[in-house]
Amino acid sequence: MILVTGGAGFIGANFILEWLRNADEPVLNLDKLTYAGNLETLASLEGDPRYAFVQGDICDKALIDRLLLKHRPRAIVHFAAESHVDRSIHGPGDFIQTNIIGTFSLLESVRAYFGMIHEDERSAFRFLHVSTDEVYGSLAKGDPAFSETNRVEPNSPYSASKAASDHLVRAYHHTYGLPVLTTNCSNNYGPFQFPEKLIPLMVVNALAGKSLPIYGDGQQIRDWLYVTDHCAAIRRVLEGGRLGETYNIGGWNEKPNIDIVHAICDLLDELRPRADGKSYREQITYVTDRPGHDRRYAIDATKIERELGWRPAETFETGIRKTVQWYLDHAQWVANVQSGAYREWLERQYGARGE
Ligand code: NAD
Ligand code: DAU
Numbered sequence: 001m002i003l004v005t006g007g008a009g010f011i012g013a014n015f016i017l018e019w020l021r022n023a024d025e026p027v028l029n030l031d032k033l034t035y036a037g038n039l040e041t042l043a044s045l046e047g048d049p050r051y052a053f054v055q056g057d058i059c060d061k062a063l064i065d066r067l068l069l070k071h072r073p074r075a076i077v078h079f080a081a082e083s084h085v086d087r088s089i090h091g092p093g094d095f096i097q098t099n100i101i102g103t104f105s106l107l108e109s110v111r112a113y114f115g116m117i118h119e120d121e122r123s124a125f126r127f128l129h130v131s132t133d134e135v136y137g138s139l140a141k142g143d144p145a146f147s148e149t150n151r152v153e154p155n156s157p158y159s160a161s162k163a164a165s166d167h168l169v170r171a172y173h174h175t176y177g178l179p180v181l182t183t184n185c186s187n188n189y190g191p192f193q194f195p196e197k198l199i200p201l202m203v204v205n206a207l208a209g210k211s212l213p214i215y216g217d218g219q220q221i222r223d224w225l226y227v228t229d230h231c232a233a234i235r236r237v238l239e240g241g242r243l244g245e246t247y248n249i250g251g252w253n254e255k256p257n258i259d260i261v262h263a264i265c266d267l268l269d270e271l272r273p274r275a276d277g278k279s280y281r282e283q284i285t286y287v288t289d290r291p292g293h294d295r296r297y298a299i300d301a302t303k304i305e306r307e308l309g310w311r312p313a314e315t316f317e318t319g320i321r322k323t324v325q326w327y328l329d330h331a332q333w334v335a336n337v338q339s340g341a342y343r344e345w346l347e348r349q350y351g352a353r354g355e
Helices: 010-022 039-045 061-071 085-090 093-116 119-124 157-176 198-207 227-240 257-271 302-308 316-329 331-339 341-350
Strands: 002-005 027-031 051-055 075-078 126-132 180-185 187-189 212-215 221-226 246-249 254-256 284-287
Touching: 002 010, 002 061, 010 027, 010 039, 010 227, 027 061, 039 051, 039 331, 061 093, 075 093, 075 227, 085 093, 085 157, 093 126, 093 157, 126 157, 126 227, 157 180, 180 227, 187 198, 187 227, 187 316, 198 212, 198 257, 198 316, 198 331, 212 257, 221 227, 221 257, 221 316, 227 246, 227 302, 246 302, 254 257, 257 284, 257 316, 316 331, 331 341
Parallel strands: 002 027, 002 075, 027 051, 075 126, 126 180, 180 246, 187 221, 212 284
Antiparallel strands: 221 254
């Protein structure tokens, strides 16, 4: 069995759903259920004997120690984090607590566990740390894309906290011989993403007749990857990645934010035209820029392609169409997330959780 942390969030949930579509190996999902955790996303797994959920905090070392001893996972895929840059600007404390202290606490539990399992379990064991391209800082126009040997130059409290956790993971490999793997991925999009992030926020605001806030001049560049391609890459790294190595993951899909928002508006004009016949582009509003806003991210994914044969299956055009259609088809999921009704739903469905 594998232990997934943060499996009720956007990427973790997509990862678990994909994992159980592709393999029969059971998954234990440990998630604190912050505002970003949503068990409704995993409702299709209810009653599936291959899946179990525990509500808990990665900072709760006693709980993690107990879970490791009881379930003896052969791998841990660590997604749990505070993930939203704007929230980290508003209040960095939770980012330091979960992303740095939480990862440290988890590593301490894993170190103890790794020290006591049998030799054959030890050689199969992996700790895969899911991180971000934001640790590399910002690129200027014309700079080569981020490779694994780039300097780490984080610029937001979020990226600094992720960089710190990457360093800890690396140190636990070099110092204690923990069999770790780290992935640094570009911007994800797709089903089940919380509508605070650019793409779902724009879809949801457009449909609600609200403004589409573009920070600054809208010319910041991000490198977009459809979430199931990220999940497939993580599976490849887990299977074949070299211990202690870092793998950059990206879709070769650099686009300015304004182009993303135009693409969303054009798809909505086609799939759900406005009643007044005007384009959703009319709702675009330029607003004050994000403080410390990184100008450009771009991932050089040559290493994972060459060593592990991974390539993204979706282009931006196929992925964004699927995503916009998904949000059109799942208005209730969005409404529940926004109203907090999914918290009531999970109380009704699952009652008290924990071990
Ligand atoms: P998310 O915010 O949607 O989900 C995070 C999940 O972690 C939530 O379910 C939340 O309840 C859980 N969590 C938070 N604090 C916890 C704690 N202390 N203990 C246990 N669970 C806790 O995030 P996401 O977008 O799915 O990102 C997942 C991981 O991937 C993060 O580590 C993030 O840094 C990384 N990442 C994200 C992207 C992206 O574009 N979203 C890109 C690259 C890397
Ligand atoms: O690069 C990977 C990172 O991508 C992940 O590590 C983070 O967890 C994830 O949140 C994401 O970070 P970003 O800051 O790039 O994502 P966000 O969706 O917040 O913003 C994408 C771009 O769009 C960014 O340049 C800011 C801009 N933006 C965002 C919002 C929410 C706007 O112009 N308007 C908005 O309302």
